[in-house]
Amino acid sequence: MSSSLPGWKELPMAGVAFRPSTDVKTGEWRLGFRPVVKEERCVGCAMCVVLCPDMAMGLGEEGRAQVNYDYCKGCGICAKECPYGAIEMVPE
Amino acid sequence: MARVEQKRLGMMGDEAVAYAIKQVEPDVVAAYPITPQTIIVERFSDYVADGEVRTEFVAVESEHSALSACVGAAAAGARAFTATASQGLALMWEILYIASSMRLPIVMAIVNRALSAPINIHCDHSDAMGARDSGWIQLFCENCQEAYDTVIQAWRIAEHPDVQLPVMVCLDGFVVSHTLEDIEVLPDEAVKEFVGERKLVRVVGHAGDAFYRLDPTGKEPLSMGTFAMYDLYFEYKRQQEEAMRAALRVIEEVGHEYSRLTGRYYGLIDRYRLEDAEVAIVGLGSSMGTAKEAVDGLREEGIKAGVLRIRSFRPFPMDAIRGALKDVRAVAVMDRAMSFGGPAGPLMMDMAAAFYGLEEGPVMVNYIYGLGGRDISTDDFKAVVRDVLKAAEEGVKGVPVRFVGVRG
Numbered sequence: 177m178s179s180s181l182p183g184w185k186e187l188p189m190a191g192v193a194f195r196p197s198t199d200v201k202t203g204e205w206r207l208g209f210r211p212v213v214k215e216e217r218c219v220g221c222a223m224c225v226v227l228c229p230d231m232a233m234g235l236g237e238e239g240r241a242q243v244n245y246d247y248c249k250g251c252g253i254c255a256k257e258c259p260y261g262a263i264e265m266v267p268e
Numbered sequence: 269m270a271r272v273e274q275k276r277l278g279m280m281g282d283e284a285v286a287y288a289i290k291q292v293e294p295d296v297v298a299a300y301p302i303t304p305q306t307i308i309v310e311r312f313s314d315y316v317a318d319g320e321v322r323t324e325f326v327a328v329e330s331e332h333s334a335l336s337a338c339v340g341a342a343a344a345g346a347r348a349f350t351a352t353a354s355q356g357l358a359l360m361w362e363i364l365y366i367a368s369s370m371r372l373p374i375v376m377a378i379v380n381r382a383l384s385a386p387i388n389i390h391c392d393h394s395d396a397m398g399a400r401d402s403g404w405i406q407l408f409c410e411n412c413q414e415a416y417d418t419v420i421q422a423w424r425i426a427e428h429p430d431v432q433l434p435v436m437v438c439l440d441g442f443v444v445s446h447t448l449e450d451i452e453v454l455p456d457e458a459v460k461e462f463v464g465e466r467k468l469v470r471v472v473g474h475a476g477d478a479f480y481r482l483d484p485t486g487k488e489p490l491s492m493g494t495f496a497m498y499d500l501y502f503e504y505k506r507q508q509e510e511a512m513r514a515a516l517r518v519i520e521e522v523g524h525e526y527s528r529l530t531g532r533y534y535g536l537i538d539r540y541r542l543e544d545a546e547v548a549i550v551g552l553g554s555s556m557g558t559a560k561e562a563v564d565g566l567r568e569e570g571i572k573a574g575v576l577r578i579r580s581f582r583p584f585p586m587d588a589i590r591g592a593l594k595d596v597r598a599v600a601v602m603d604r605a606m607s608f609g610g611p612a613g614p615l616m617m618d619m620a621a622a623f624y625g626l627e628e629g630p631v632m633v634n635y636i637y638g639l640g641g642r643d644i645s646t647d648d649f650k651a652v653v654r655d656v657l658k659a660a661e662e663g664v665k666g667v668p669v670r671f672v673g674v675r676g
Contacts, residue, residue: 184503184510188471189432189480190371191504193491196474 202230206250209265213241217262224254224263272529274452281409281444282307284416284451285351285377285437290315291459292423294375295346298326298337302356303389304441305379309351331356335363335376342372343492345481347423347466350374353441354381357395361402367434368403369508370493371480373426373466374434376404377419380553380604381441382640390641391441393552396581397605397614403508405435405515406582408552410538412449415439417532420454423463424522430514432469432480438581440554442641454530462529512583519580536585538577539592541567545574547657548593548630550619551602552578555637555644559602562649573653578615586622598660599630600652604638612667620667631660637672648672 188194220239233254236242241254241263255263279287286308289297299309316325328334331352338348352360357378367374378396382388396406405425409415415437422435439445468479471490478488496504520535527533540560542548549559556577566573576592578585593599603613611617616634623629633656637644652672659668
């Protein structure tokens, strides 16, 4: 196992979180496809923001959908549900 | 600590446990009644209703909830106690592992009773054996006095910074729980002083150094029992094993400290007439009292017999057992539970492991007895001793398992 992780003598007991959960970049689990926003089609309705199960969707400065790839697992719900066809799943 | 003046009271085992818990006065007691544990909960709820303790008594709807409430209370930094038996312990199974792996120093009395089916309310050790690998310390008591004393000691063992594990105090259903005995009790203040306040250990969490508890003030935020995959889970299990090894030492330390106060010492094992013994009975719980009586009789007949009662079943005191039996040539290992389809009863499997690979060790025979409360007499124990001596003379192969008191 990775030597960068603490051994049993150093690890705080009982599954105590020893770093914030946001340190774990779950976007690393993404398999195959990533959502890409077509800015010209996005109207900023935020449907994808509401539906994203990982809170990896937000609205950018322009009020357009923006993906946080650190936490996006590539499930594709945003692309499937976008009423304007503004999100495309693109091979990694 | 100097010896304190003690009072002599007549109490059943269950009452003795309730009385000890009254003196300890934990923050939370959450329990559900089940025969033969009921009297513990009844008596304690009387103490609460009469205003004798300030404990928060949670009358839950099941044992699963009882232990879950204790987990929550202990995680918040409280002292939490519960008690159960048989089916109730079986229903707690899921939460047993959560309590121990979250390193919560809960104390629970188990009034040992057989498991269904057929339904049976009397003593055997099947319930506790089902929790054998759950990560709880398991201390088996012989009588009401020891049940009282062990319930007091249990807090010090559970809460020791090197241990931080929950403790089961096991007493035999009816034989101890419902049998009146004269016991010596400490004054309330002496118990309170001995157990002290629960000292929380400190851990380094995601926001830095913190007491190991869910901080209601939010000043020291902590997440416990979080997600751990193949990259971390194993290390937590290794820590639990280390805590069990530390408990071997702590059980004895706490025992010595308690004996200075009371004159009564209990450690990992209880040796009875083993100094010059050639043959020994090894077992758990109240029937070892009967075995001691049988040994006295055998000695009058010239048979050098002794008893090794194992008080701490988890952690299993391998070194102490080997030392106590080093000059004994024949050992009768008494199991009041079965491991169906296994090589022997649960205690025998551990005893066989304790001597495995050593150049010298006693001949051992496993005797299954007393299931569902079937009585075992001094004559039965004498017959067992003669049987194991014969086996030692004739030699045995493997792990022989024999049944005592079952009709053929």
